[in-house]
Amino acid sequence: MVAQGSAGPTWKNGPGGDVAALIPMVRRIVAARVSDAATADDLVQETLTRVLAAAARVEPGMLEPYAIVTARNVVANLWREQDRHRRNQHRIIDVRLADSADEELLADEERSAVARALGRLSQRERETLLAHEVAGQDTRSLAGELGSTAGAVAAQLNRTRARMRVEYLLARDGIEPPTARCRPVLLALSGGDRRRQREVDAARHLLECDICARLSEPLMERGTPRDDEVCIPIRCDGDIVAARQAARELAARVGFSRTDLTLIATAVSEVSRNVVRFADTGEVVVELLEHPRKGVRVVARDSGPGIPDVEKALMDGFSTYNGLGLGLPGARRLMDEFAIVSEIGRGTTVTMTKWCGER
Ligand SMILES: [Zn+2]
Numbered sequence: 001m002v003a004q005g006s007a008g009p010t011w012k013n014g015p016g017g018d019v020a021a022l023i024p025m026v027r028r029i030v031a032a033r034v035s036d037a038a039t040a041d042d043l044v045q046e047t048l049t050r051v052l053a054a055a056a057r058v059e060p061g062m063l064e065p066y067a068i069v070t071a072r073n074v075v076a077n078l079w080r081e082q083d084r085h086r087r088n089q090h091r092i093i094d095v096r097l098a099d100s101a102d103e104e105l106l107a108d109e110e111r112s113a114v115a116r117a118l119g120r121l122s123q124r125e126r127e128t129l130l131a132h133e134v135a136g137q138d139t140r141s142l143a144g145e146l147g148s149t150a151g152a153v154a155a156q157l158n159r160t161r162a163r164m165r166v167e168y169l170l171a172r173d174g175i176e177p178p179t180a181r182c183r184p185v186l187l188a189l190s191g192g193d194r195r196r197q198r199e200v201d202a203a204r205h206l207l208e209c210d211i212c213a214r215l216s217e218p219l220m221e222r223g224t225p226r227d228d229e230v231c232i233p234i235r236c237d238g239d240i241v242a243a244r245q246a247a248r249e250l251a252a253r254v255g256f257s258r259t260d261l262t263l264i265a266t267a268v269s270e271v272s273r274n275v276v277r278f279a280d281t282g283e284v285v286v287e288l289l290e291h292p293r294k295g296v297r298v299v300a301r302d303s304g305p306g307i308p309d310v311e312k313a314l315m316d317g318f319s320t321y322n323g324l325g326l327g328l329p330g331a332r333r334l335m336d337e338f339a340i341v342s343e344i345g346r347g348t349t350v351t352m353t354k355w356c357g358e359r
Contacts, residue, residue, distance in 0.1 A: 019052050022067045026051075029071040029207070034078075043078065047071045057221050061194045066220045068206045072213040109172065117167035125160045132157055136292030138337050138353070150339040151310070154351055162191035169215050181205050182212050190219040195346065228288040232272075234302070235281055240272040243284040247298060250286050254294040254356055263334040264296060264354055270331040271300035271350045279304020279347065294356040298335075301349045307342040314340070 026047050027040075034040045051067050058066045118126055128146070131137040139150040139157070146153065166186045170177065177183055185205045188196035197203070206213050230250055232243040247268040248261050256264065268284060275282035282302030289295040307313045314329050328350070332338040337353040 019048060019055060019063065019067075022051065022064060023048065025064070026067055026071045029068060030075060033072075033075045039078070043071070043074050047074045050074070054221060059192050059194075059220075062189075062192060062220050065189060065197065065203055065206055065216070068203060069213050069217050069220070072206070072210075073217060076210075076214070113168055113172040116171035117164055120167040120171075121160060121163065125156075125163070128153070129157065129160045129164065139339050139351075140337060150337075151341045154339040154349075155341045159191060162187060162193075165190045165219055166215075169218065173215070175211060175215070178211055179209065182209060185209075185212055186216060186219065189216045192220075229285065230287075231283055231285045233281070233283050234272050234275045234300075237276060240269055240276060243272045243286075244269045247284075247286045247296070250288060251296045251354075254288055254296065256296070256354075256356055260354065260356075264298070266326070267331040267334040267352060267354075268298055268300075270326050270328065270334075271298065271352070274328060274348075274350070275300055275302045275304070278302070278307075282347075289353070289355075295336075295353055296356075297351065297353045299349065299351050301347065303347040306344040306346055307340070307348055308344060310340050310342050 023044070026044050030040045030043045030047065034043060047067065047070050050070050051063065054066065054070075055063065118129075121129065124146075128142060131142060132139070139153045142148075143150045143153045148156075166183065169175075169186075177186070181200065182205075184200045185197075185202045188200055188202055206216065228250070230246045232239060232246055234240070234243060244265045248265040251261055251264050268286070272284050275284070279302030282300065282304070285299045285301075287297045287299075289297055313327075314332060326334075328340070331350070331352065335352040335354045337351075339351045340348065341351075342348040
């Protein structure tokens with residue numbers, strides 16, 4: 001996310017407003033584990049600082065589970081720190097591995113964790129994921145081979161990535177989840193699926209399960225800020241302009257022609273306008289691609305009412321806001337790849353890609 005964090009477009013009430021609402025819960029979690037009042041205060045403060053710092057990287061609705069996990073980890077770190085301190089008092093020789101040996105070991109472990117995680121997927125999941133991520137096959141041609149739609153393939157790929165993240169962490173740490181609830185909870189967190197999180201009561205499980213509390217922190221973060229990705233919250237017409245400009249600036253860096261930049265900016269405008277018209281809140285994420293060649297991917301997500309008939313919404317001339325703008329069919333024509341996943345009552349995700357150079 002480039003310069004669009006705290007200085008750029010802001011949340012409706014600012015992330016601070018959401019974090020403040022979490023304070024009583026954080027206090028309860030820390031107080032249940034730390035008896036000394038001054039230490040507990042410090043840990044609450046430390047937790048809130050971390051949550052606030054991560055707020056822009058965590059889905060708005062994910063802040064509560066994220067705060068639970070952070071509070072638990074902050075307490076656990078204190079315990080580990082005290083333990084290490086006690087042990088080091090008796091230690092004379094530094095037994096750390098040399099740096100290079102250390103790195104090789106890590107790379108080996110990483111590879112085998114990825115291999116084991118891939119092994120946990122079904123053959124179809126694995127083949128589709130590899131065809132898309134490694135061979136660069138697009139969702140439309142995958143859909144043709146699988147007898148499915150591009151939207152369904154995109155949704156399946158998202159679920160597979162969510163599973164892959166969970167299985168990778170389990171394999172890396174050599175953990176078999178202690179309860180039958182663990183995997184469903186971790187999957188719901190990894191996929192950012194809030195309804196599923198409620199169904200499996202993820203917040204309660206995170207309070208009870210040490211393993212999941214520790215594993216799920218990286219699952220809820222969108223990773224370290226990247227300079228090849230920008231995320232713009234969409235709530236009003238002004239945000240449409242911000243999204244368009246951000247997409248244009250980012251895409252210009254990989255050498256799109258001026259004409260292509262205009263097409264991309266227009267498509268981003270259209271999907272952003274759709275979010276403003278039909279949903280309360282949403283976001284547009286623009287990301288530069290390197291493989292299989294340079295390009296740009298735009299994902300517009302909203303938590304609006306959903307589109308009852310996606311096929312109809314994509315028909316030329318179909319516009320639910322009185323012929324203003326090009327709408328979704330227009331955006332689809334301007335980009336090389338286009339997929340919509342919409343669910344009534346849950347929202348819509350539009351994913352579109354434009355490749356640099358010849359098609
Ligand atoms: Zn668990």
